[in-house]
Amino acid sequence: MPEFFPLGFKTTAVSAGIKKSGLDLGLIVSDRSATAAAVFTKNAFPAAPVLVSKSNLASSGHRLRAVLVNSGNANACNGEDGMNVAQKCVSTLAQQLGCSPSEIFVSSTGVIGRPLSAERICGSLPALIGGASNPEAFSQAIMTTDTFPKVASSEVDGVKVVGFAKGSGMIHPNMATMLSFIATDGRIDFPELDRALRYAVDRSFHSITVDGDTSTNDVVAVLANGASGISPAPQAFTAQLMNVCQQLAKSIARDGEGASKFVELIIEGAPSDDAAREIGRCVARSPLVKTAIYGSDPNWGRLVAAVGNSGVPLLSNQIEIYIDDVAMIHGDLAAAQQKMKAKEITIRIVLHSGTGRATVWTCDFTEGYIRINADYTT
Numbered sequence: 363m364p365e366f367f368p369l370g371f372k373t374t375a376v377s378a379g380i381k382k383s384g385l386d387l388g389l390i391v392s393d394r395s396a397t398a399a400a401v402f403t404k405n406a407f408p409a410a411p412v413l414v415s416k417s418n419l420a421s422s423g424h425r426l427r428a429v430l431v432n433s434g435n436a437n438a439c440n441g442e443d444g445m446n447v448a449q450k451c452v453s454t455l456a457q458q459l460g461c462s463p464s465e466i467f468v469s470s471t472g473v474i475g476r477p478l479s480a481e482r483i484c485g486s487l488p489a490l491i492g493g494a495s496n497p498e499a500f501s502q503a504i505m506t507t508d509t510f511p512k513v514a515s516s517e518v519d520g521v522k523v524v525g526f527a528k529g530s531g532m533i534h535p536n537m538a539t540m541l542s543f544i545a546t547d548g549r550i551d552f553p554e555l556d557r558a559l560r561y562a563v564d565r566s567f568h569s570i571t572v573d574g575d576t577s578t579n580d581v582v583a584v585l586a587n588g589a590s591g592i593s594p595a596p597q598a599f600t601a602q603l604m605n606v607c608q609q610l611a612k613s614i615a616r617d618g619e620g621a622s623k624f625v626e627l628i629i630e631g632a633p634s635d636d637a638a639r640e641i642g643r644c645v646a647r648s649p650l651v652k653t654a655i656y657g658s659d660p661n662w663g664r665l666v667a668a669v670g671n672s673g674v675p676l677l678s679n680q681i682e683i684y685i686d687d688v689a690m691i692h693g694d695l696a697a698a699q700q701k702m703k704a705k706e707i708t709i710r711i712v713l714h715s716g717t718g719r720a721t722v723w724t725c726d727f728t729e730g731y732i733r734i735n736a737d738y739t740t
Contacts, residue, residue: 366515367497368522368547370394370589374493375503378486380472380479381434387483388503389455389490390429390543395465396587398426399556401563403580409438410448411468412579418452422464424552426585429467429543430455430483431504433528437470437478438578447480454484458491471528471541471579472506497524504528504541509617514609518602521548521594527610529617540567542582542610548599549588558600559584566607569639570615570723571647582607612723621725623655628710632718637674642722644672645711649727655707656726660698662690669711677715684710 370393378387398419402412419426430451437444448468456463470478501511505528512527529540550558563582584603594602616624627646632638645651645668654661662683669681683690685701686708701707 366517366522367495367524368545368587368589370547370587371524371545371585372495373497373500373526374490374495375499376486376490376493378432378482380432380482385499385503386432386434387486387490388431388500390500390545390585391459391491392427392545392585392587392589394587394589395425395427395461396545396585397550397552397555398422398424398467398583398585399552399559400467400581400583401560403578405578405580407439407578409436409470409474409579410440410444411437411470412581413445414448414452415467415469415581415583418464418466418468422462424556425465426467427459427461427465428455429469429583429585431469431471431541431543432478432483433470433504433506434472435470435476435478436472436474436579438474440475440477443477447478450480451483455487455491458487467583469541469543469579469581469583471504474578497526501526507619510613512610512613512617514606514613516602516606518598519594520592521546521590521599521602523548523602523606525606525610527614529614540580540582540614542567542607544582544584544603544606546584546586546599546603547588547590547592548586549591549593550586550599554596554599555584555586558596558603561600562604562607564639565604566611567614569642569721570611571643615723615725619731621731622705622728623726624706625655625724625726626706626708627722627724628708629713629718629720629722630710631713631715632720633674633677633716634718635720636718637716638718638720639722641669641672641674641711641713642720644668646722646724652724652727655702656728658699658702660685660690660695660702665690665709665711669713676713678713680714682712682714684712
């Protein structure tokens with residue numbers, strides 16, 4: 363087991379034949395009941411596994427033993443059949459682990475509207491449960507259009523946290539085509555775990571955008587099994603969890619479908635932190651801004667227009683925009699253009715309307731995004 367891995371957890375993966383090839387079924391299992399918290403997509407058409415997992419968390423008193431994830435098929439928009447598949451997978455895994463079905467969290471990602479085979483998943487569970495722990499394989503098994511697996515870890519004062527994520531397209535705040543599963547061996551009760559997760563998600567996964575779309579399946583879940591015997595200070599654990607979430611979130615933005623550049627947007631001088639975050643999201647999802655970044659075009663007017671489109675009332679019409687340390691408004695546009703050619707760039711927008719501040723991460727739009735999504739199901 364890698365040194366970074368929390369005590370009492372195991373991750374495994376197998377190929378269940380859901381995808382045409384490769385790993386497509388993953389399991390996180392705790393050797394004891396774990397406190398659990400989760401946030402879910404706000405899409406009006408949540409997938410069957412989202413509904414089942416929400417219900418299980420409520421029924422179990424926010425206690426989980428395992429997370430079962432498949433890629434290649436979203437099990438979304440399949441009506442009663444989809445619910446039956448998710449519930450059958452849950453009950454079969456629970457029986458084999460010797461726990462209550464309500465202690466199983468199930469998740470799916472992939473193509474929407476296609477039937478998912480419960481038989482393939484359930485038939486693969488013995489090999490999945492009996493496999494040797496392999497965090498790298500688990501991170502690969504949950505990928506769809508991702509070009510690399512996404513794993514982050516942290517250890518602070520004896521408490522270990524590890525996180526896995528998948529996501530590349532349909533990425534936007536309020537969840538997106540993104541799954542993330544986080545495990546810690548810290549001893550944390552549900553109110554504190556839930557508060558820490560929501561705080562961290564707002565400043566990580568809710569602060570990235572690739573294309574402005576959200577999906578039907580998305581979730582961030584965290585399990586705390588207490589195996590370390592250590593109860594971390596709430597503020598310290600929240601900071602540790604946020605660090606792991608931000609590592610994962612930035613990996614998703616870096617891996618945006620077809621992306622060639624990673625962009626960090628820093629908004630300063632907004633009326634509040636929430637206002638700054640909303641402005642940053644509006645700028646980050648603007649196709650005009652994102653295509654200008656792709657073309658290394660220092661068209662700062664697009665940035666100003668995107669700020670104005672956020673709907674946030676500002677106290678001043680004064681605005682400054684910098685790319686790295688180069689001023690863009692009435693500045694050296696040739697130098698700004700050179701900065702924009704880098705693979706990773708930072709844009710800072712100063713609004714002179716308060717003390718609010720936020721950081722948002724995004725990527726550029728390229729022809730590659732169109733090719734990936736034009737051919738996604740064919």
